[in-house]
Amino acid sequence: MDTVISVENLGKTYGQVVAVDDVSFEVRRGEIFGILGSNGAGKTTTVEILQGLRARTAGRVEVLGFDPGRETDRLRRHIGSQLQSAALPDRLRVVEAIRLFGRLHDEPVDVNGTLEAWELERLRNRPFGVLSGGERQRLFVALALLGDPGLVLLDELTTGLDPGARRATWDLVRRVRDRGTTVVLVTHFMDEAEALCDRVAVMSRGRIVACDSPRALTARQGGPVTITFGAAAGHDPQSLLALPEVQSVTVDDGQVTVAGHSLAAAGVAAALAEQGVRPDDYRTYYPSLEDVFLALTGHRLSEGDAS
Amino acid sequence: MTAYLTWTELKLLAREPLVLVLSLMFPILLMVLLVTAFRDHAGAVFANLTGDVFYVTAYLGAAVAVMGFMGTPTHLAGYRESGVLRRFRAAGVRAPALVVSQTAVLAVLAIVGAAAMIVLAYAGFDLAAPESIGGVLAAFAVGILAFAGIGALLGSVMPSSRAAQGLGLLLFLGTFLLVGGGPPPGVLPDLVKDIAAWTPTGLLIDAIRGPWAGGGLDWPAMVTLALVAVAGFTFAARLLARG
Numbered sequence: 001m002d003t004v005i006s007v008e009n010l011g012k013t014y015g016q017v018v019a020v021d022d023v024s025f026e027v028r029r030g031e032i033f034g035i036l037g038s039n040g041a042g043k044t045t046t047v048e049i050l051q052g053l054r055a056r057t058a059g060r061v062e063v064l065g066f067d068p069g070r071e072t073d074r075l076r077r078h079i080g081s082q083l084q085s086a087a088l089p090d091r092l093r094v095v096e097a098i099r100l101f102g103r104l105h106d107e108p109v110d111v112n113g114t115l116e117a118w119e120l121e122r123l124r125n126r127p128f129g130v131l132s133g134g135e136r137q138r139l140f141v142a143l144a145l146l147g148d149p150g151l152v153l154l155d156e157l158t159t160g161l162d163p164g165a166r167r168a169t170w171d172l173v174r175r176v177r178d179r180g181t182t183v184v185l186v187t188h189f190m191d192e193a194e195a196l197c198d199r200v201a202v203m204s205r206g207r208i209v210a211c212d213s214p215r216a217l218t219a220r221q222g223g224p225v226t227i228t229f230g231a232a233a234g235h236d237p238q239s240l241l242a243l244p245e246v247q248s249v250t251v252d253d254g255q256v257t258v259a260g261h262s263l264a265a266a267g268v269a270a271a272l273a274e275q276g277v278r279p280d281d282y283r284t285y286y287p288s289l290e291d292v293f294l295a296l297t298g299h300r301l302s303e304g305d306a307s
Numbered sequence: 308m309t310a311y312l313t314w315t316e317l318k319l320l321a322r323e324p325l326v327l328v329l330s331l332m333f334p335i336l337l338m339v340l341l342v343t344a345f346r347d348h349a350g351a352v353f354a355n356l357t358g359d360v361f362y363v364t365a366y367l368g369a370a371v372a373v374m375g376f377m378g379t380p381t382h383l384a385g386y387r388e389s390g391v392l393r394r395f396r397a398a399g400v401r402a403p404a405l406v407v408s409q410t411a412v413l414a415v416l417a418i419v420g421a422a423a424m425i426v427l428a429y430a431g432f433d434l435a436a437p438e439s440i441g442g443v444l445a446a447f448a449v450g451i452l453a454f455a456g457i458g459a460l461l462g463s464v465m466p467s468s469r470a471a472q473g474l475g476l477l478l479f480l481g482t483f484l485l486v487g488g489g490p491p492p493g494v495l496p497d498l499v500k501d502i503a504a505w506t507p508t509g510l511l512i513d514a515i516r517g518p519w520a521g522g523g524l525d526w527p528a529m530v531t532l533a534l535v536a537v538a539g540f541t542f543a544a545r546l547l548a549r550g
Contacts, residue, residue, distance in 0.1 A: 053397060076399035083397055086390035091322045092315070100315050103308045104399050143398070 004029050004064060004151050004182045005050060011058030012045050019045045021206040023059070029150075032173065032183040034197030036190070036289070038301050042206040043186045044084055047153050050184070051081050064151060077105070080144030080152040082137070084159070084186070090129030094120055094139055097128065098146070105147035118142040118172070134165030141172050145181070152176060155186040170196055190289045190301055200289070204297040214289055221295050222287025224259040227268050229279035231256050239275070243267045262286075309404040316408045317415060330378055331370065331420040337488070338366035338424055342432050352493030356520055360435070363428045364519050365487030368450065368512035370420035372483060374413045375454025375507075376461070377475035383409060383462025384471035392547070402547035406540055409462070410455035417451055442518020446529065450511040453532040456539020457507060463546035482508035507535055 005027035012020040020042045027033040035043045048054040050063055052072035061068055066075040088097055095111065098120075102109035115121045118138050123131065131139065137157055144152045154173065158166040173196055177183050187193055193200050194214045201211040210217055224247060231237060237249050237256045245267045246260040258268055265284040272279065293301050320327070345358030353361040383405075386392045395405065428434040437443045465471035485503035486492060492500050503509045510528040517525035 051397060053393070073399060073401075076397070081397045083390070083393055086394040086397070088394060089319055089386070089391055091319050096315060096318070100311060101398055103311045 002029050003027070005033075005184070006062045007046075007050075007059065008061075009059040010046065010049065010056055010061060012042075012049060012054065013057050018206050020049070020056075023203075023206070023208050025201050025208060025211055027151075027182060027184060029182055030177070030180060031198040032177050032185055032196050034193040034200040035184065035186045035203060036188070036193045036197075036200050036293070036301075037203035038188055038299075041203040043188075043203055044155055046203070047155055047184060047186050051079060051153055052076065077147070078149055078151070080146070080149040080181075082140040082144045082152070082154045082157060084155040086140075088128040088139075091127045093125050093127055094131070095124045097139060097143060101143045102146050107147065109146050114142050114146065132165070133161045134168060137161065137165075137169050138172065141169075141176065145176065145179075149181065151182045151184070153184045153186075156188070157185065158187070158189065158192060166192075188301060190293065194289045202293060202296055209296045210292070217292045218287045218289060219262060221292040222289075223291055223295065225262055225264050225287070226285040227258040227260075227265055227283065228285075229256055229272075229282045230254060232277045232279065235275060235277050240268055240271055243271055308400070309407050312400065312404050313408040313411045316412050320412055320415070327416065327419065330373060330416065331423065334366050334369045334373060334420065335423055335427065338362055338369075339427060339431070341366075342428065346432055352491045354487075354491070354493065354516065356516065359428065359432055360516075360519060361487060361491065363424065363434055364516045365483075365512050366424055367421050367447065367515055368486075368508060369479075369483055369488060370424065371413075371417045371447070371450045371454050371511060372508045373479055374416050374420075375456075375458040376479040376482075377472060378416060379409050379413050379455065379458025380461035380465055380471040380475050381468045382412070383459065384465040385468035387462075387465075388467045396548075402544040405547055406455075406459045406544055409459055410452070413455045413458060414451050417447075417454075421447065437519040438521035439518035439523070442524050443515055445524065446511070446514035446518060449529055449532045449536070450514060452536035453507055453511065453539070456536040456543065458539075459543035460539045460546070463543045479508070482506040485509070486512050505531075507532065510535075 003026050007026070008024050010020055010023040023046060035046060037043050045054060049056045049061060050068055052068035052075055055069055063075055064078050068075050095115065098109070098111050098114050102111065115124055118141065120139060120142060123135060128136070128139070141154070144154070157173065158169050161169060170192065173183060173185065185196060197214060199211065199213050200217065201208045202217070203209070210221065212220070231251055231254050237251055240246050240249050240258055243260070243264070245263040246258055248259045250257045258264065260268070269282065290301060341362040342359045345353070345362060348358040349356065461471060461475065465474065482503065485495065485499060486506065486509040492503065504513065510532050514525045514528040514532060517523060517528070
């Protein structure tokens with residue numbers, strides 16, 4: 001089975017409020033699948049339905065062959081999960097948390113191996129309440145992976161972490177995938193989705209507005225590649241319009257801006273070199289997922305998604 | 308899993324000795340004060356008991372009631388507030404395991420509190436032994452189950468630990484002060500007395516006093532407390548399973 005999660009026409013309403021509206025997607029074995037959107041877009045509701053923490057009001061959902069609404073207990077033994085705004089008792093020690101959650105699996109878990117694998121040995125007897133944000137997330141990832149689940153769901157893993165801890169947490173996620181575990185990653189950080197995900201579903205107001213690899217999304221939806229450099233004496237920048245990959249050339253206050261599709265950066269550089277122009281401030285701007293998000297939803301990710 | 312969760316909860320409790328001391332100190336101190344003041348009194352106003360038996364039995368009930376109304380609900384609501392319950396639920400910790408572990412914690416706290424009271428009463432005030440130790444133990448045990456059920460139920464509906472604490476204080480003082488924690492119920496109006504006697508706190512204290520004073524088991528109180536326990540556990544387990 002190559003499809004780990006299959007969601008068809010999923011809907012969730014709270015009275016009159018529509019939280020998730022006609023959402024369909026598939027997650028394939030071994031990939032990091034991102035669900036990207038701003039606060040209130042319906043991301044967390046969607047993953048909570050996937051693990052049976054919430055009941056859906058419409059649609060069909062299958063996770064590892066189980067229906068999360070009916071076969072919740074059986075499903076939970078096969079998935080690992082890290083939840084947004086979840087915690088452990090403050091005085092529970094790291095090693096005790098691993099032992100406690102290890103008891104939920106049929107096979108005994110290797111407590112020392114787990115501590116070692118996630119660099120938690122030093123924190124072994126540290127109570128949860130005094131762990132830093134990054135240490136907590138490391139523990140949660142370790143707990144989610146107890147019993148070697150085929151699928152882990154990670155919800156806002158890096159929210160509230162400093163940049164160093166975020167990078168370290170990204171490495172954790174890559175390690176999880178490298179073990180062969182399928183990862184569903186919920187995030188409202190564009191750079192996180194871009195750096196980690198094999199495919200991304202962009203959610204806005206309860207709907208999925210696009211779903212593809214970050215590269216394909218930016219190539220299709222992200223707008224042109226932009227190149228800027230300082231104008232050189234005796235050189236006519238408009239000559240670059242002759243290149244098929246260039247769409248427009250503008251000159252403003254001695255600054256040349258060239259827009260074109262993805263091959264323009266190399267083409268313009270080659271043409272300039274041929275024309276004997278060697279600017280020392282040649283810069284290229286590729287469209288990012290942020291541009292894709294803006295184009296698809298009409299608002300920036302940081303602006304929220306209140307409907 | 309249930310056994311390990313219970314063991315873990317007891318370890319966590321032992322790491323917070325202040326909680327233990329603070330929650331038990333108030334009833335113990337009040338008991339000592341009231342027994343000192345009324346040990347030589349007796350009669351109809353003290354439910355035909357001596358003043359010391361009247362207050363010791365009342366405060367044995369209080370040791371259980373304060374945990375069921377305040378301790379367990381505050382603890383569980385705190386778990387909900389901080390996301391511990393969500394974490395447990397997502398990992399597949401079953402609601403009955405949670406209820407059993409909380410019952411064990413309540414039982415340990417109530418037993419420690421009651422033991423401290425008994426030791427103080429015997430050593431300091433020469434209290435006479437109960438007529439039926441087995442009957443008193445049975446009443447105490449049913450009381451622990453009833454209040455564990457109440458505690459789990461309150462904890463499963465209260466949104467925050469502060470709310471749980473507020474409501475718990477109201478329920479505890481509201482019932483306990485009317486059934487012997489404060490003025491002897493003999494001096495209260497009949498209607499108030501009758502209603503208070505059917506609160507869980509009133510039932511528990513009656514259930515303890517019956518065998519203590521040689522009146523045998525108070526079956527209506529025992530059966531009602533058992534029903535309270537069953538109802539509390541059933542509803543709490545359902546509510547906790549749904550989050």
